[in-house]
Amino acid sequence: MKAQKTKSVCPKCRKVIDAVLIRKGNRVMMKKHCGKHGTFEEIVYDAKQFERVMKSMKYLSKPKNVPACPYDCEHCTAHQSQTILAIMDLTNRCNLNCRYCFANAAKSRYVYEPSLHQIDAMFSSIKKREPACNAVLFSGGEPTLRNDLPDIIRMATGMGFEVPLIATNGIRLATDLEYARKLNAAGLYLIYLSFDGFSDATNHEKRNHRIVERLLENCRRAGLQIMLVPTISRENSREAFRFIQFAARNADVVRGVNFQPVSFCGRMDAEERKMSRYTISDLCLDIEKQSDGVLKESEFYPVPSIVPFQKMLSRPGKVEMPLFTVHPLCGRATYIFKDKDRLVPITKVMDVPRLISLFDMAARYGKNGKGGNLAMVAMLREMKKSVHFDEMPEKSNMFKLLLQLILKRDLGTVLEIQSNSTFVGVMHFQDGYNMDLERLKRCGIHYVTPSNSLVPFCAYNNLGYRDRIEKKFSVPLDTANGLPGRENAEGRI
Ligand code: SF4
Ligand code: SF4
Ligand SMILES: [Zn+2]
DSSP states (O other): OOOEEEEEEOTTTOOEEEEEEEEETTEEEEEEEETTTEEEEEEEEEHHHHHHHGGGGGGSOOOOOOTTTTSOTTTOSOOSSOOSEEEEEOOSOOSSOOTTOSOOHHHHOEEEOOOHHHHHHHHHHHHHSSSOOOEEEEESSOGGGOTTHHHHHHHHHHTTOSEEEEEEOSHHHHHOHHHHHHHHHHTOOEEEEEOOOSSTTTSTTTOGGGTHHHHHHHHHHHTOEEEEEOEEOTTTGGGHHHHHHHHHHTTTTEEEEEEEEOOOOSOOOHHHHHHHOOOHHHHHHHHHHHTTTSSOGGGSEEGGGGHHHHHHHSOTTOOOSOOOOOOTTTEEEEEEEEETTEEEEHHHHBOHHHHHHHHHHHHHHTTSHHHHHHHHHHHHHHHHHTBOGGGSOTTOOHHHHHHHHHHHOOHHHHHHHHHTSEEEEEEOOOOTTTOOHHHHTTOOEEEEOTTSOEEEHHHHHHSSHHHHHHHHTEEEHHHHTTSTTOTTTTOOO
């Protein structure tokens, strides 16, 4: 590969510095130098996989030059991707005390908990952007510590957020069925369950494997669905495929697995980082090995692969949904189907690369009225040839659902597709060592703040935004009790 220039930050002083991605053996490394703190080298990706995923850059436009990037996110109008998922932290209280967590009222001695009035204004500020983002993830801390969470979800659906989500450790939902039912009645459909392993050895921070069966049962009874979200590292990577099998086995209530390779938040020396760094490409290879080749690393597609499909669905001259234009190094995903005891990857059922090029062609020709209609008809005819009907799992009719989605473009069909399949995705959040501003400028996951600004996730958590914003809008822990929704400020349940 040719060396690729980019910008990064110094992991010590956070100053913006030049960086370069170079091949070293079978790895792609980021190399950078800070005049004050020296040279840093960081593992980024497996070199072979890098070449392949980077091809999807062709679906993205060139980012603009933003001289104040990444320290002007709150006022910036040049960000390259729209908000795909808005994150709203509802509290920094938690009923656990995980080592690597960003949010912790007990340690910081202040409580960050936006009021309903602030939340309402934050919803409006997300909706002001075009195209409108329909998905909002309530996070924290532990959002289920707020007793007014059902009201907040009701407010969200009332404002047109069709997909409200919560990020939770699951403890309250496993122990309080009534609360789970209230959340569902308010409009909650899916929870993002932070879940790192199946034993005390692999899940030693949260230990919520001990309650996971109870949680599944309560979710079934309350009508909630679960996305497993493991933080994956060299400590629990041996269970990577087990998460997928667990999801497929409980497909009535588990929609999939969204892995997050660990990011380094503290200071670490070079040797320690070399031993511990676990990348998306490591995970995809581990899944291939652990599944005996059932799910191959090449079957995980970089996020922008979906852009041609989204563009084709948009009406001529009008982009109606936020496009998934995040950088290919940020994430990859695939779908699998369960056929009796067999797991069938989507690539067995459909010729995915061929479909992507068909969608890309239809999206490009679709812009011209009559010609666009002809291109669409040709595309639908060709699409049928890209489906392997003999490999299709008995119960699912993906081809019919895909056609239905193209014709109806509705959320109902998206949910039907999801309930017929298991999603497997991975996103590697950045840290000070591997921060790449080319990735950051295209980030589609945005925190919304009480000052009604939107800040990309990896900037918010690494570049001082979180600290500054939380402090500005917090109250000291000692005075937080008794405020609405904050009855128990230490956060024990
Ligand atoms: S990361 Fe995005 S929003 Fe922030 S300054 Fe850079 S381009 Fe602007
Ligand atoms: S949150 Fe981080 S890893 Fe995810 S898209 Fe944004 S910049 Fe990339
Ligand atoms: Zn420095």
